[in-house]
Amino acid sequence: MKLNFEVDGDEFILAGEASSQVKKILKQLGVSSEIIRRIAIAMYEAEINMVIHANGGKIEVEITPKKVYIVLKDTGPGIPDIDLAMQEGYSTASEEVRELGFGAGMGLPNMKKYSDDLKITSEVGKGTTVEITVYI
Amino acid sequence: MCKHLHSVTLQEDKCRGCTDCIKRCPTEAIRVRNGKAKIINERCIDCGMCIKVCKNHAKKAVTDTLDSLSEYKYKVAMPAPTLYAQFKNILDVNVILTGLKKLGFDEIFEVARGAEIVTEASKKMIKNSSLKKPIISSVCPVIVRLIQIRFPELIDNILPIMSPMEVAARIVKTNLINKGFKKEDIGIFFISPCAAKATNAKNPIGFEKSFVDKVISIRDVYMKLIPIIKKIDKVQEIRQSTRKGIGWAMSGGEGEVLGIDNYIAVDGIENVNRILEQVENGKLEDVEFIEGLACDGGCLGGPLTVENSFVAKNHLKKVLNYSMNQAKNIEEENFNIEGNLTWNKEVMYKPVMTLDEDMEKAIKKMEELERIYEKLPHIDCGSCGTPNCRALAEDIVRNNANIEDCIFMLRQKVRKMAEDMVCLSQKLPPAIGREKM
Numbered sequence: 001m002k003l004n005f006e007v008d009g010d011e012f013i014l015a016g017e018a019s020s021q022v023k024k025i026l027k028q029l030g031v032s033s034e035i036i037r038r039i040a041i042a043m044y045e046a047e048i049n050m051v052i053h054a055n056g057g058k059i060e061v062e063i064t065p066k067k068v069y070i071v072l073k074d075t076g077p078g079i080p081d082i083d084l085a086m087q088e089g090y091s092t093a094s095e096e097v098r099e100l101g102f103g104a105g106m107g108l109p110n111m112k113k114y115s116d117d118l119k120i121t122s123e124v125g126k127g128t129t130v131e132i133t134v135y136i
Numbered sequence: 137m138c139k140h141l142h143s144v145t146l147q148e149d150k151c152r153g154c155t156d157c158i159k160r161c162p163t164e165a166i167r168v169r170n171g172k173a174k175i176i177n178e179r180c181i182d183c184g185m186c187i188k189v190c191k192n193h194a195k196k197a198v199t200d201t202l203d204s205l206s207e208y209k210y211k212v213a214m215p216a217p218t219l220y221a222q223f224k225n226i227l228d229v230n231v232i233l234t235g236l237k238k239l240g241f242d243e244i245f246e247v248a249r250g251a252e253i254v255t256e257a258s259k260k261m262i263k264n265s266s267l268k269k270p271i272i273s274s275v276c277p278v279i280v281r282l283i284q285i286r287f288p289e290l291i292d293n294i295l296p297i298m299s300p301m302e303v304a305a306r307i308v309k310t311n312l313i314n315k316g317f318k319k320e321d322i323g324i325f326f327i328s329p330c331a332a333k334a335t336n337a338k339n340p341i342g343f344e345k346s347f348v349d350k351v352i353s354i355r356d357v358y359m360k361l362i363p364i365i366k367k368i369d370k371v372q373e374i375r376q377s378t379r380k381g382i383g384w385a386m387s388g389g390e391g392e393v394l395g396i397d398n399y400i401a402v403d404g405i406e407n408v409n410r411i412l413e414q415v416e417n418g419k420l421e422d423v424e425f426i427e428g429l430a431c432d433g434g435c436l437g438g439p440l441t442v443e444n445s446f447v448a449k450n451h452l453k454k455v456l457n458y459s460m461n462q463a464k465n466i467e468e469e470n471f472n473i474e475g476n477l478t479w480n481k482e483v484m485y486k487p488v489m490t491l492d493e494d495m496e497k498a499i500k501k502m503e504e505l506e507r508i509y510e511k512l513p514h515i516d517c518g519s520c521g522t523p524n525c526r527a528l529a530e531d532i533v534r535n536n537a538n539i540e541d542c543i544f545m546l547r548q549k550v551r552k553m554a555e556d557m558v559c560l561s562q563k564l565p566p567a568i569g570r571e572k573m
Contacts, residue, residue: 001499001503020413027286027490029498029502030490030492030493030498037418040416
């Protein structure tokens with residue numbers, strides 16, 4: 001099954017609604033709690049990033065009995081150096097965002113840690129696409 | 137023992153079929169069917185929210201009555217500290233405890249004492265354990281049941297220790313049996329602020345059988361105590377508890393005495409839900425301890441109490457400031473407790489929200505659910521008897537409801553039928569009068 005979400009960009013205190021919704025659906029599908037936890041954390045981080053850096057975007061979630069595949073697409077500023085961004089602690093988040101407890105530079109490392117497969121494609125000035133796969 | 141035993145029940149004759157309770161139930165466990173609320177037993181966590189919001193008083197908690205005192209030869213009252221906050225003009229806890237004795241109890245053992253013992257045991261357990269952080273308090277049974285249903289991945293965060301009520305009951309009963317009393321002659325009566333603790337006495341979480349024999353609501357005891365207290369001529373020195381234990385009745389009371397600075401005390405089930413969501417998202421791993429209490433203000437806001445929780449809090453503080461010095465220190469005493477304070481039965485996930493055991497079928501049902509949900513008006517009016525449009529879609533997929541249960545969908549259908557009727561009415565057969573084209 002497929003689920004689609006539009007993520008609003010300017011209300012990042014409300015961000016995380018899509019991952020919350022996905023979490024609820026996965027529970028109703030009977031997915032094990034450990035898998036749900038991994039999906040929830042990876043997707044939440046990606047969703048938050050989308051709000052903080054790219055003014056929102058679109059999320060598509062595909063669920064089959066074998067895997068959960070999440071595509072997050074934005075038309076934000078893009079990531080100039082993905083390898084650098086993958087490093088723990090590296091962050092380009094604004095002071096305002098950090099004061100709210102976000103942007104600690106753990107977003108991408110956490111996505112990597114909790115997903116089975118993580119693919120990031122990005123073009124500066126055009127946007128970023130994050131693909132997260134977790135096998136069930 | 138029954139798998140889904142509850143103390144929250146409906147008095148059908150009083151229910152008018154409004155939607156107040158279905159909308160406030162944290163586990164979406166109530167539906168209105170045939171004009172009456174129906175509780176879905178496996179989803180109910182006995183929080184008592186429906187008892188609090190029902191304006192017709194149709195929801196109640198089944199507790200034992202004071203008549204059951206006659207079933208035992210030796211009767212012990214175990215008042216929850218919340219009881220001390222119910223009597224606006226009484227600052228001396230001994231007055232209330234003396235009143236309980238006059239009511240027919242042979243002995244009093246305060247649950248606040250149990251709380252003091254649990255405090256010490258919890259400290260050790262937290263220090264030596266490899267529990268997942270943040271550790272979540274198990275004192276509120278509603279929160280433990282909520283985790284079992286909605287946050288299965290947080291089961292390993294729960295502090296697996298017996299409640300103050302249970303510990304108190306075990307101490308009293310073990311001591312009495314050691315003194316030569318027959319087990320069946322002893323009646324342990326817990327005086328409870330809530331329904332969930334009543335459920336826990338009959339159907340405990342974390343261990344097999346509770347030592348509590350009967351649970352009486354604070355409300356029932358209050359009504360009986362008022363006239364008795366007025367007539368007390370000599371107040372007995374019964375109280376042994378200190379502010380450490382009594383404080384557990386308030387939100388933050390447990391966290392404070394555990395000596396952990398880095399804790400969150402959250403009360404009110406909706407707030408607890410939000411905090412647990414954050415834990416689930418891995419956002420609170422830097423917090424050491426979470427004390428979550430389902431009722432507003434903690435146990436003082438329990439559905440079986442008399443006084444408003446904010447007034448009760450104000451009063452309990454006065455009680456705490458009134459001569460709390462003569463009590464014994466908990467470390468100086470040796471308590472005889474049967475068994476260990478640690479839970480010995482695994483807390484299981486209750487997948488009551490799952491659409492189907494077979495995931496492939498569950499996905500099919502979920503797709504259908506999403507399709508139905510799209511058609512619904514999304515205003516969550518509750519007229520269909522389910523708490524919101526999504527829950528209706530879920531009920532339809534589970535074959536427990538029809539799409540016409542939605543008044544908007546029904547109206548649409550009726551309108552379409554009416555239009556079709558008008559259309560048809562204009563179409564007369566040629567033999568009756570219509571000219572041949």
